[in-house]
Amino acid sequence: MSKYIIKGGNRLVGEVFVDGAKNAVLPILASTVILDNVSTMFNVPNLRDVEMMIKILRSIGCKAKRIDNMVTVDSRALNKIDVPEDLVRQMRSSIILMGAMLSRCGEVTISYPGGCEIGPRPIDLHLKALKEMGVSIEEAHGFIHCKAEELKGCEIQLDYPSVGATENIILAAVRAKGTTIIRNAAREPELQDLQKFLNAAGCKVYGAGTSVVRVEGIENTKSLSTVEHTVIPDRIVAGTYMVASAITGGEVILKNIEVEHIQSIIAILREAGCMVYSNCTTLKIIGPKNILPLESVRTLPYPGFPTDMQAQVMAMLTLAKGTSVICETIFENRFKHVEELVRMGANIKTIGKVAVVKGVKELTGANVSAKDLRGGASLVLAGLAAKGVTKVNNIYHIERGYDDFHKKLASLGADIKKE
Ligand SMILES: CC(=O)N[C@H]1[C@@H](OP(=O)(O)OP(=O)(O)OC[C@H]2O[C@@H](n3ccc(=O)[nH]c3=O)[C@H](O)[C@@H]2O)O[C@H](CO)[C@@H](O)[C@@H]1O
Ligand SMILES: C=C(OP(=O)(O)O)C(=O)O
Numbered sequence: 001m002s003k004y005i006i007k008g009g010n011r012l013v014g015e016v017f018v019d020g021a022k023n024a025v026l027p028i029l030a031s032t033v034i035l036d037n038v039s040t041m042f043n044v045p046n047l048r049d050v051e052m053m054i055k056i057l058r059s060i061g062c063k064a065k066r067i068d069n070m071v072t073v074d075s076r077a078l079n080k081i082d083v084p085e086d087l088v089r090q091m092r093s094s095i096i097l098m099g100a101m102l103s104r105c106g107e108v109t110i111s112y113p114g115g116c117e118i119g120p121r122p123i124d125l126h127l128k129a130l131k132e133m134g135v136s137i138e139e140a141h142g143f144i145h146c147k148a149e150e151l152k153g154c155e156i157q158l159d160y161p162s163v164g165a166t167e168n169i170i171l172a173a174v175r176a177k178g179t180t181i182i183r184n185a186a187r188e189p190e191l192q193d194l195q196k197f198l199n200a201a202g203c204k205v206y207g208a209g210t211s212v213v214r215v216e217g218i219e220n221t222k223s224l225s226t227v228e229h230t231v232i233p234d235r236i237v238a239g240t241y242m243v244a245s246a247i248t249g250g251e252v253i254l255k256n257i258e259v260e261h262i263q264s265i266i267a268i269l270r271e272a273g274c275m276v277y278s279n280c281t282t283l284k285i286i287g288p289k290n291i292l293p294l295e296s297v298r299t300l301p302y303p304g305f306p307t308d309m310q311a312q313v314m315a316m317l318t319l320a321k322g323t324s325v326i327c328e329t330i331f332e333n334r335f336k337h338v339e340e341l342v343r344m345g346a347n348i349k350t351i352g353k354v355a356v357v358k359g360v361k362e363l364t365g366a367n368v369s370a371k372d373l374r375g376g377a378s379l380v381l382a383g384l385a386a387k388g389v390t391k392v393n394n395i396y397h398i399e400r401g402y403d404d405f406h407k408k409l410a411s412l413g414a415d416i417k418k419e
Contacts, residue, residue, distance in 0.1 A: 004391070016408050027190065037226050057073055156180065241412075243309075244412070318341055
């Protein structure tokens with residue numbers, strides 16, 4: 001199994017291009033099945049999860065082709081309603097095919113999804129909403145069979161602004177009879193990108209990015225057209241390179257960002273002493289001489305500070321001049337990186353949802369293991385600043401979400417290689 005070998009201590013300097021967002025392109029790829037047409041996506045990152053979604057689409061009869069960062073999906077020949085279990089179990093986003101397939105075929109059999117093990121990740125909100133839309137659901141032997149004679153638009157009040165549930169409901173609703181209103185919808189930017197893609201094809205989705213989304217169902221698919229869509233930049237990848245600059249006292253320029261999407265990350269990094277200058281699509285971040293501790297970092301649904309940046313910011317705070325407190329409110333078990341950071345000399349104590357990080361003078365290189373995607377990225381960041389050599393094992397987790405991570409870090413001056 002591959003690993004990253006990092007010799008820490010280099011200050012990162014230079015420019016890095018931020019690729020398209022994994023969490024935007026995955027639901028968009030799933031939604032191509034609804035259109036019964038040809039869709040072309042640009043700025044598609046080369047990631048394990050994206051390749052998995054493309055494999056799933058092919059397995060149900062779609063034709064999908066990648067040329068560099070452009071992916072074309074022709075969903076006209078879709079001919080199966082069973083989504084293969086081995087592929088579905090490899091990532092979380094596969095569950096979004098439930099809404100998409102219901103829209104296209106009125107029926108789907110799918111297993112429970114996989115993805116990062118960051119706590120229990122139920123799909124009760126997805127299923128409850130689909131039932132309200134007239135879907136009958138049978139669960140047995142780890143499979144979910146959904147069928148709807150007719151999908152009915154309705155008013156759905158989500159108990160929690162779940163990203164995946166909001167996406168699934170939107171996709172089920174675009175071809176339902178009547179109008180669907182989702183209240184307490186997730187407001188993440190990836191939902192706005194999904195809306196943009198769907199509406200470019202002729203769907204009628206309004207309000208994505210706010211907590212009330214309205215979808216007017218289209219009964220005749222003949223009115224849907226082919227789409228060309230450029231995926232939004234990945235705000236979490238951007239945040240990760242920002243921390244790479246911060247933790248090494250570096251000076252990094254990020255190209256292809258959407259500054260509005262990363263305001264909460266910018267705020268946290270400024271509080272930690274970084275200098276950040278930006279316009280809409282480019283940002284420069286200069287790491288501080290001394291990282292300042294943060295009294296309270298709390299992960300929250302967008303526009304709050306993202307849970308997907310918690311581990312990376314924790315890596316940075318292990319070297320702060322003082323004690324920081326991090327509260328993880330989204331996932332129940334998203335501190336698996338802590339014991340690995342401790343191996344590198346970090347001083348971190350966790351009690352339930354809270355981690356207390358006492359800054360240490362230096363981290364030391366160690367043999368560590370990625371347990372999930374962002375936790376894995378945090379170990380690489382820690383390795384960039386640590387004294388000596390860090391080996392990060394199980395990097396297949398990291399490759400789910402970062403395109404050419406080691407090459408991009410190396411181009412900024414990091415001493416990192418993949419073996
Ligand atoms: C592919 C993708 O886009 N993944 C992102 C998405 O995951 P995902 O869509 O899985 O995250 P959700 O917003 O659904 O989950 C947030 C919280 O709600 C809970 N929940 C969710 C659904 C449900 O039916 N019942 C329930 O209890 C989850 O267990 C979790 O505690 O949003 C998360 C929160 O920003 C991010 O960390 C993930 O990177
Ligand atoms: C948790 C993540 O992804 P997923 O929801 O696909 O597991 C993530 O991107 O950090």
